[in-house]
Amino acid sequence: MKLYIKSILVCAAVVFISACDEFDPKKGIENPNLLLENVIGSPGSTASWIVGQEREMAIVYNRLLELTEIGSDNYENVQTFFNQQFDALNITFQDQNVDNLAFRIADLRTSGNIGLQQVQPADPDGTDAQRAELFFYVGWAKMLAGELFVALPDTELPDSEPATPKTPTENLNAALADFQAAEALDGTHAGYKLALARTYYNLGDQANAVLKANEAIAADPNYTRTVEFDGTNGPDSDFADALFDRGNFDDLQPLPRLDFLDPKYFVEGDTESPVYIQKAEEAHLILAEAELANNDVPAARTHLTNLLSLVNTRAMNTFSDAVEGRDGSRPATAVVMVAASASDPLRAGLVIDRQLGDVTVARISGTSIVQTDIDALTDQLVALEMLYLMRQEIFIAEGRRFVDLGIKMPISENESLLNPAVTSTHILSSVPSFVPTDMDAFTFDTSTNEVVILHNMNAILVANRTDAAVVPFF
């Protein structure tokens, strides 16, 4: 009997002793993640917060570029799970992409405000330059809200109740205040001046736009600011995937007259092309447009010449784009001639053959316009159309064409359900009546290798230049 009792005791003791630490409920229950209170007041916290803002910009631009480029004449969404409604400008408040973009813009703004109100003031290493950057991001979020939406609330902090929606003008004016605050903290920064110039331009404030454009060029004539992606840790560039790293699902095709600028982004290993969200070219474009508004074509020519000089100094990317799939309905060889519309002349050199070795594509800015084209300008409206073509080419895949076309997204369904201040007019998109839904349509005659685009949108913009939604200085 003793043997059994001993055995039992040994068994029980061995089992329970070997496992008893497992039965301590308090063991291993700490949250391994980071809390906001752990960060506030710690040295270097603002630097990481600003990196967070940069990362948020990558997310914002992933959402923004998809919608705005598909929703313009730049790209057609051939067969992807990217948004399909924007191609036909069928932009509704129930569109989840609209909701998501509004959320990301709000996230950029509210997290910037946390940085300004809580993180930077408590950071012993915090600097004025960092504070200026935080103002810049908050302003940028408000500027995007003003450019892209019929109205958006600008709730200050994440956990507060939603605010009253602001009109584009209100949002742009709010953005001005933040950019001015940034400029006040760092008066030599070309980017803040350029942001101010862009915002004044959007508001139609020609004098201030010209002032800030000139100041921006003076501060840094080659200035660029990028949104970077992280191919290793994410976010990846969704748009680079759509343009370059094409698979079964990602396939955006450019308007044939812009083929030579595609793909603006490419991927090599874990290196992904950045998106240029600010560049000195914009200052020249603003100055040229202002002169055309003054009907001073020679002065405009000077600015366009300066612009072309700058564009021609910009770097190019050379890489293999052989995996590009242009199906049979789209031009794919260099012999193809493209007309901007049935009444425009056929132009050569706009389509690249991607199967003949590496291609060279503008990394920052590219244009089909050459100096002789500029020199030949005498007519205000012809010059204005060329200027808008240059805007389209230089800003391709940067989310600007959608704004130039005067299209605005509505407030989303979720916002309308949760924010009592949203009215029935807020949930309607705004598309100028002169903007056709088949902007990226064209015919391609494979026997003659001629492409004729259905609508020359730059000509249409010029024809409707006095409409409040477009061409701000007219």
Added chain:
Amino acid sequence: MQASNRSRFEAFLFYNFETFFKHIITPFLTMFNEQFMLMKKIFFSLIVSFLAITVVLAQRTVSGQITDENGEGLPGVNVVIKGTSTGTTTDIDGNYSISTNEGDVLIFSFVGFESQEVAVGSRSVVDITMGGVTELLEVVVTGLGGDVDRRKLATSVDRVTAQDLAATPIVRIDQLLQSKLPNTQILQSTGAPGGTSIIRSRGVNSALLGQQPVIYIDGVRVDNLNTSPGLSVATGGQQTSALADIPVDQIKDITFLKGGAATTLYGSDAANGVLLITTDKGNAGAASVSYETQLGAIRGTTDYFIYPDIIKDAAFRTGFLNSHKVGINGGNENVTYNFFARYREDNSFVEGLGETRYSIGGGYQASLNENLVYKGSFSYLRNEFSLLQNANSSFDRIFAIDQGSLGRGGSFGLSTNDPAQWTAEERGIVKQLISDIARLTDITNNTSRFTNSHKFSYSVLDNLSVDVGIGFDYRFTRFENIQTNEYLVAQENISAGTTTEGSINRNDRNFLGTTGSLSIKYDASINDFTFTTIGGGQFFRTRDVQSQIITTNQAETSTTVNISAEQTVTDFESSVANWGFYLQETIGFKDRIFLDLGFRNDKNTAFGDDIISEFYPKAGLSYVLSDEPYWSGLSEVVNSFKARVSYGESGNFPPPFTRDAQLNANPFNGQLAFQPGQPGESTLGPERQKTLEYGADMGFLDSRINVGLTIWESTTEDAIFTAPFAPSTGTEAQPRNLGEIKNNGVEVSTSFEILRGGDWTLSANASANFQKNEVVSGGGSPEFNIGGFTFLGPFVKEGLPVGYLRGSQPTFDESGALSNVERNADLGAPIPDVFGSLSLNAGWKNFSLYIAGDYQKGAVGVNTDEVLRFFRGLDDDRIPEASKGESFFDLAGVWVEDTDFLKVRNITLTYNVTREFLSNIGFIDGASVSFTALNPFNFYSSVFDPELTGAGARGTLPGTNTTTQNNVTVGAFGYGTFSAPRQFIGTLRFNF
């Protein structure tokens, strides 16, 4: 001199000793502490097992044979000494042997037969003939406090025994139970190895969490993750599951307690039900060696393809399956054992897939003295399988044929993406491409799993017993995708000559679940009243630690992550401890009326230091009316009738730390990026499910017909919704106790014994489960999606079922032009209105035939393949010609199809070799031969396989960046993955 030398020598020794410890032993122990702890536990557990086996008591042995009314030996009959937990089961011929004392009474029980009690007296042989089939007298394992007579249960409980499983040559628990649980639906998400399944019994009770039941093996809770882990290889929507390697080779009995009223005593996380697996601990008697071998052919099904001939020719082959299992079973009156080892290899019906499995295990039982019994079991399983990219992956090349993506834009040298137009030469190109890709694909999933349980049962008094149990389940999985430049070039993803795009994506997951339990059972009786009191406590901890390494510019042919330009590391942890105590009182009156009252009080660390306490009550009543004297007039027709009603509560906890406000801290281009993350919800608590069920178990015509009927209603209060905030607030969605979900339904299960006795036997089972699911309240939140796509996805909205499909519903005019689009329309729900199973058992002499299948009706799903074909100009005729230029966002509704189906899962014909024949051979005691066809017939209403779901569950909480696992999935997106293949398997079993 000598002293000096000695001291120098000592100093030398000491120095080296210290150095040795400091530089070798200590780091070693530190590095391997965790592994060491684990090894220690394995070691000690094994010692316990062997110690227990060696302790033997000499008592008197009683043996005998149990036969049915036809004189056939009945295997698996429970033989228990009354008032103790000492017992055994009969062997394949119905023989048993058990150690007893003179005053003991033996209880013989077996599914479907009337239990018998026999006093041993001075006999050494007790032979029994069992008959009088009645379900109510069946003994059911409910896991806590020992076995319970079914007559006492106030809830409906399903039971499957080893005999029921014998005819199914499958080694996955969920597939094994498909068609066998009358009130539970099990859908296989993919036919590729290791895939997840959808298990639903009583609706969908959560809009956050997965629906699979918790699983216990011999009282030890095991890893039941049935969604993709937090960190995983993306293979195009197909997910892998921990259910793929739950050991099934030693199952004696499976009990399924459906969620709600039956699972209250299991507390938190039991809302989806509890699956209790009991392993075979062996039978007393001379050692019996068994050998089972299976050889089979595997053919991929082309039922659902648009170009079946092309795909069959280009991708499919006849796979080969072989399996060998050796077992030994035996013991004496005090110690019994049952050990096995199995090797199984399946090289699959498609090049690139395949699965190899090695498993060993054992169960053993020892009577340590007349009052103390030890039961233990262990299993070690290694499962290795390989996968191909499929479904939502740009690198899939097989389903791409149906989807019209091969040859698009002239890719792969094909003239068109329309397979119907391909020339013989082009078909050859496709075949070669698929073969090349399969050869170059290197996606592997290797799992090692060690599961172990120990239980001591002590009979303190005749009517008082104590059970103490402990055990653990350790599971390690490495899921890896090695992508070489050669592979990417073959995929036309990169240009030929590129050498910098190779990568490894390696995901390691360590799971350790530890369970400890104590339960006390006390029986008493006063006059006509009986009292059964069960009380106890249970503790379990799960530690789930994962890491992911992704390399870039991996050197070609290298398989270590070290040989790469850059390595990125991510980790994920989900660890939680849960403990609680329970008390249950069952009061019986005249052995006819049973009142059942109980509760569980639970604590859980899902909220960190703020350990909350949850109270789950239950109450039930069962009444065996057929035992009443007044019933005797009815008993000719209705020989048994039990009415029952039960109410119970159970819970569902969110993932750990979901309550906390957190920062998202991520690496970004070599720097640390802080961003606001989950905003936190300080009042977040578990979901609470309240279930009321009532019904009856009835036997007609001497139990030739048995009917179980249950009407149930279940409400999930405080349902956790990850609903969005107003987007302008920039606040990430946060799981909150916002909603209320209601499920209700009727469960009907029937069995018919059409022929009984004689050479012929024939019986059939059929079940039907009618269900309704509705989000009763959304707590004022807008609807939110839980998977799918932007244009068409499963959403959660007040007034509609969980996961209803939302998308645009188009209307076409007479010319076929799009006349109207209803945006965000309700396009139907993936949860069926009715589902059930059917089976047939027929016997003639030594032949038996088993046929089983299951069905569903009233659900819908999305034909995603057709959406992709639409993109590529290969659409079918569901879209009028005039609308073919419309956006697929506007056309979403046309791709939603009814997913009714009836699938025959299993047809097995078995021949048991006669004893006369075997006696001529001599050394073989028993033999059988079976032929099985798995998945032979599919009848379905949709164009795609209604069972598949390529989309799987989300890897992040809806609307957030929070990585998680075990999320709810409703399936419904059928595309681009393999259907369960047809398998034709021959099985030979021998007993020596």
